[in-house]
Structures are given as structure tokens and as C-alpha cells.
Amino acid sequence: MQITVRFFAVSREMTGAERQLYTLPEGATLQDLQDQLFAAYPALEAQRVRFAVNLTYALLNTPLHDSDEVACIPPVGGG
Amino acid sequence: MNDEPGVQNPKSKIQNLIEITAHPISTDEVVARVADPANGAVVTFIGVVRGVTGGRQTLYLEYEAYPEMAEKVLRQIADEIHARWPDIRAVAMVHRVGRLEIGETAVVIALAASHRAPTFDALRYAIDRIKEIAPIWKKEFWADGAAWRSEH
Numbered sequence: 647m648q649i650t651v652r653f654f655a656v657s658r659e660m661t662g663a664e665r666q667l668y669t670l671p672e673g674a675t676l677q678d679l680q681d682q683l684f685a686a687y688p689a690l691e692a693q694r695v696r697f698a699v700n701l702t703y704a705l706l707n708t709p710l711h712d713s714d715e716v717a718c719i720p721p722v723g724g725g
Numbered sequence: 726m727n728d729e730p731g732v733q734n735p736k737s738k739i740q741n742l743i744e745i746t747a748h749p750i751s752t753d754e755v756v757a758r759v760a761d762p763a764n765g766a767v768v769t770f771i772g773v774v775r776g777v778t779g780g781r782q783t784l785y786l787e788y789e790a791y792p793e794m795a796e797k798v799l800r801q802i803a804d805e806i807h808a809r810w811p812d813i814r815a816v817a818m819v820h821r822v823g824r825l826e827i828g829e830t831a832v833v834i835a836l837a838a839s840h841r842a843p844t845f846d847a848l849r850y851a852i853d854r855i856k857e858i859a860p861i862w863k864k865e866f867w868a869d870g871a872a873w874r875s876e877h
Binding site: 720721 | 772788789791793794795797820831832852855856857858859860861862863864873874875876
């Protein structure tokens, strides 16, 4: 399955990308995607990122589905 | 300010206003969106770009949002406010993104109720909750560097 990953703020700067496509095996979870991301971008691991799946904050055991949109959410600081 | 319909507050004919915008925010326009003859109290919070943080001179800020999710989270916060303070009749929350200079308005929150009692607590809740969960980021730029800022 194909997952779109969007990057914001410090994660966008570290990856040099606003979005990327990842291919994962059926049954993969957010944890599997995080493992791939941290392997590709080791500096991300220290950033205390959270993830959202289809616009909602999600736990790492969340199952992913084809064409899901995952966002890499570093610590927020609006206002 | 666009006229995209906001969340319908079940207790009021007024539509809530929720928006992430790249344009300067008019506080008057945001306040006007919650004004109603039935509302005797309107409170506003205006978040302004500060020139000095921790004794250090800031040149400007850059705000970034995940706009689709940020608007969804702001609608969720508005729903939480209506649930916790049923007398709040209208909620407007507008957050700006992009480069902001010192003194410019980054966020405006306006809440309206028939009487003042619930408005102050609800306003505090709104800005605290935005800072806590809205996917919005700010980067401070100084003469000699820059950094993303978070309270969490």
C-alpha cells in the first residue's frame, strides 16, 4: 500500500520534503512507518514527533491503509 | 476573511468562525462575527508577535500550519468550549501563518455569551488548548540564528 507522509516545521527541514510517498506491506502500522522514517532520517528521532493519520492524532499501533495521509507533527507552538 | 461557513452552534443563529489565513487578521472583523443583539458579553484574546523573548531581540517570526488539520482541531476546540460552557453562544478563532513582523497579530479569539460569567474561563481554555494541540508551529528569527519554539 502507498502512504503519503507530510512533514512540517523542523521535520520538513530535516527531510527536505513537504511530502513523500512510502510503500508499506499490507497490515503495516504507524510504528512500521515510524521505523522507516527514523532509519532514513536518524535526526528525526530526537524531535519528539507525534503522528496524525487522516487529520487525527494517532497512536503507533494504528493500522494503516492504502492512500492514508500521515503527518509528522513536531512539538506544536501556535498562538 | 473568507465566508466559508463555520461550525453551526446549536444554541445560536451565529456561525462559528474558524480559519487559518495567510493574510493580516482584522480583530474588528473577527469580533463582528460573534456580535449579536442577544450577546451582552464579548471577550477577545489577541496574540501579538513579541519583539523580545528571554532578553533576546526577535527580528520576525514565521508561522507554519498543517491547515486542513489545524482547522479541524480548532473546530474540535470550539465544540469542547460549547460542551463545557453551554452559555457560550459563539466562538471565533483565526490564526495567521507565514512571516509576521513584530507587533503583528498572530491569533484572534473572540467568544460571545449573553452574560460575562463564562467568557473569561472559556477564553483562557481556548488559547491554552490551541497552543497544546493545534498543528501550528512558529520559528523565531534573530540576528544570529533561528529556532522553532514550543512550550511542550
